[in-house]
Amino acid sequence: MSHRVGNEQSLASPAAAATSAGVRTAVLSPATVRDGLARERFPLLQPAAGRPPRHYLDTAATSQKPASVLAALDDFYRYRNANVHRSLDSLAASATAAYEECRRRVAAWVNAPAVAGVVITRGATSALNLVARGLEHLLAPGDEILLTEMEHHANLVPWQMLARRRGLSLRFLTITDAGELDLAQLPHLLGARTRVVSLVHTSNVLGTINPVAEIVAAARRFGAMTVIDAAQAAGHQALDLQALGADALVFSAHKTYGPLGLGFLVARPDWLAQLEPLEGGGEMIAWVDWQQATWAEVPHRFEAGTPNIAAAAAFPAALDLLAEIGQDTIRRHEQAITALALDRLQALGGITVYGPPAADRRGGLVAFADAVVHPHDLSTILDQAGVSVRAGHHCAQPLHRRLGVPATTRASFGLYTNTDDIDALIAGIREARKVFDR
Amino acid sequence: MTGPLDTLYREVVLEHHRHPRGNRPLADPHIEASGQNPSCGDDVVLQMRFEGDRIAAVGVLTHGCAISTSSGSMMAELIEGRTVGEAAALAERFREVMQGKTFPAEVDLGDLSVLEGVKQFPVRIKCALLPWLTLLDAILARRQGRPPQPLDTEGLPAGGPPMQVDLKERS
Ligand SMILES: Cc1ncc(COP(=O)(O)O)c(C=O)c1O
Numbered sequence: 135m136s137h138r139v140g141n142e143q144s145l146a147s148p149a150a151a152a153t154s155a156g157v158r159t160a161v162l163s164p165a166t167v168r169d170g171l172a173r174e175r176f177p178l179l180q181p182a183a184g185r186p187p188r189h190y191l192d193t194a195a196t197s198q199k200p201a202s203v204l205a206a207l208d209d210f211y212r213y214r215n216a217n218v219h220r221s222l223d224s225l226a227a228s229a230t231a232a233y234e235e236c237r238r239r240v241a242a243w244v245n246a247p248a249v250a251g252v253v254i255t256r257g258a259t260s261a262l263n264l265v266a267r268g269l270e271h272l273l274a275p276g277d278e279i280l281l282t283e284m285e286h287h288a289n290l291v292p293w294q295m296l297a298r299r300r301g302l303s304l305r306f307l308t309i310t311d312a313g314e315l316d317l318a319q320l321p322h323l324l325g326a327r328t329r330v331v332s333l334v335h336t337s338n339v340l341g342t343i344n345p346v347a348e349i350v351a352a353a354r355r356f357g358a359m360t361v362i363d364a365a366q367a368a369g370h371q372a373l374d375l376q377a378l379g380a381d382a383l384v385f386s387a388h389k390t391y392g393p394l395g396l397g398f399l400v401a402r403p404d405w406l407a408q409l410e411p412l413e414g415g416g417e418m419i420a421w422v423d424w425q426q427a428t429w430a431e432v433p434h435r436f437e438a439g440t441p442n443i444a445a446a447a448a449f450p451a452a453l454d455l456l457a458e459i460g461q462d463t464i465r466r467h468e469q470a471i472t473a474l475a476l477d478r479l480q481a482l483g484g485i486t487v488y489g490p491p492a493a494d495r496r497g498g499l500v501a502f503a504d505a506v507v508h509p510h511d512l513s514t515i516l517d518q519a520g521v522s523v524r525a526g527h528h529c530a531q532p533l534h535r536r537l538g539v540p541a542t543t544r545a546s547f548g549l550y551t552n553t554d555d556i557d558a559l560i561a562g563i564r565e566a567r568k569v570f571d572r
Numbered sequence: 573m574t575g576p577l578d579t580l581y582r583e584v585v586l587e588h589h590r591h592p593r594g595n596r597p598l599a600d601p602h603i604e605a606s607g608q609n610p611s612c613g614d615d616v617v618l619q620m621r622f623e624g625d626r627i628a629a630v631g632v633l634t635h636g637c638a639i640s641t642s643s644g645s646m647m648a649e650l651i652e653g654r655t656v657g658e659a660a661a662l663a664e665r666f667r668e669v670m671q672g673k674t675f676p677a678e679v680d681l682g683d684l685s686v687l688e689g690v691k692q693f694p695v696r697i698k699c700a701l702l703p704w705l706t707l708l709d710a711i712l713a714r715r716q717g718r719p720p721q722p723l724d725t726e727g728l729p730a731g732g733p734p735m736q737v738d739l740k741e742r743s
Pocket residue numbers: 194195257258259260286288289334336337338363365366386388397529
């Protein structure tokens with residue numbers, strides 16, 4: 135069952151209120167849940183003259199950006215813009231420092247084993263492609279890759295491409311009707327041929343938070359490599375790569391209150407060293423002759439060409455905001471908002487919610503189907519009421535086939551989501567039903 | 573309800589959506605074509621029986637939003653009994669309308685004219701066009717004597733693929 139919002143007891147457990155070293159935690163008051171966290175710092179969410187208020191419920195697609203990140207982008211282009219690792223002048227040194235500072239901050243943020251284990255990419259998708267392509271030479275026909283039925287296309291299609299090239303077979307950990315991974319199947323799916331287990335940390339459709347550490351431990355017993363797609367977890371829950379025990383973790387900055395065009399692959403440097411680089415070019419080489427070249431050290435060998443330096447320079451401003459509020463507080467806020475959304479949707483009747491029924495088992499998003507109004511129609515009507523949601527298959531077509539619906543409507547939340555947003559969603563659904571019932 | 577939603581969800585549209593015409597499989601169709609909008613999950617299966625060059629029976633099985641189902645329903649109503657050439661011409665006219673032209677006064681498009689409201693919602697245009705593009709592809713396949721390929725609107729230019737259907741051809 136879902137939590138009741140407004141019940142302070144359930145939001146402020148004594149454990150959560152206790153302050154642990156380095157992590158600021160706070161008791162979430164009902165007023166905080168009502169207002170959202172730091173909402174006033176997100177320019178796009180501010181009501182402005184001539185523009186109706188926007189209820190942005192599509193954070194799982196991309197989060198909004200705080201003013202501090204926008205200022206950091208502006209600051210970079212205004213005062214520090216230069217290429218990295220190339221020129222010797224002080225401007226280039228300043229850009230390089232900003233870029234490398236991002237790597238350090240991300241390493242600390244996800245508890246990476248080493249700063250050199252952070253590869254800066256264009257996003258989660260390019261990080262997953264980098265891994266799948268990079269492992270190609272280590273895999274042989276008949277080897278197996280284990281994925282799950284709740285993967286985003288980003289953690290499915292690169293493996294399909296690899297499987298086709300190398301004659302591998304893809305296997306899938308099934309989901310239960312409650313939208314959770316069926317761990318009972320795991321022993322039947324893991325075996326000596328399993329070389330890679332790659333899975334989503336938090337589903338972008340079902341919201342399910344998967345027992346990653348448990349699955350990683352099982353995979354390790356068979357010597358399989360483990361990759362975690364944390365695109366929907368980063369910024370919403372604390373991430374600790376070493377505690378998860380996985381070989382690699384990927385996420386995108388743009389879903390984490392940071393700029394577009396930036397993402398990360400985080401792993402042990404020696405694990406990264408076995409990957410073949412996906413792209414060749416400048417920056418990634420040590421020595422180049424007409425016929426051949428040698429690679430630069432890890433992680434630079436995976437960063438061919440000019441990266442998105444401005445985005446990297448600005449991302450720490452997003453991490454500062456997360457640290458200031460506290461990842462724990464953010465998690466509890468999103469959980470409260472999710473519980474509220476689940477309750478209100480159920481109360482409407484005629485709504486099927488996909489994924490675990492309880493908010494504490496899921497990240498901050500709810501995908502649902504209305505018995506009468508199709509997701510596209512609902513999304514158009516909600517948009518007219520200033521509510522942004524996503525309608526469709528959310529880059530998870532096989533999962534939707536498994537669920538037996540061609541499309542769902544997804545409302546997804548962030549630290550800034552407030553109860554007004556949920557009210558507007560529910561009012562919009564009522565309005566849509568009125569349109570269709572007349 | 574006021575504003576653009578009124579023009580999108582007209583009563584006629586909702587009525588077609590609730591009771592789509594031609595929404596049953598044909599016993600032995602001469603042609604069956606399918607189309608989908610992969611980015612949103614809409615799909616349509618179109619079946620036709622011909623008598624000579626005339627479309628004798630139409631089945632339009634849509635799984636999708638109110639705009640695609642009602643557009644498919646209106647299509648079933650409009651093309652049944654017409655020649656293949658006339659149906660293709662209608663489809664081309666409707667595509668032009670969705671691409672910005674106004675409804676041609678000389679062509680009776682029946683209920684279809686209410687779908688003009690879709691133009692105010694550019695992201696929904698492909699919903700309205702899906703059944704019609706599937707029809708155009710089926711007609712093209714018939715002319716070329718090949719089976720219809722599943723139509724996929726992803727990556728197509730807005731308004732669908734260029735179709736070399738000879739509109740002047742009449743039986
Ligand atoms: C679970 C999951 N994995 C991967 C991705 C891909 O992220 P990006 O498009 O930023 O590369 C997404 C984005 O929707 C996602 O939700």
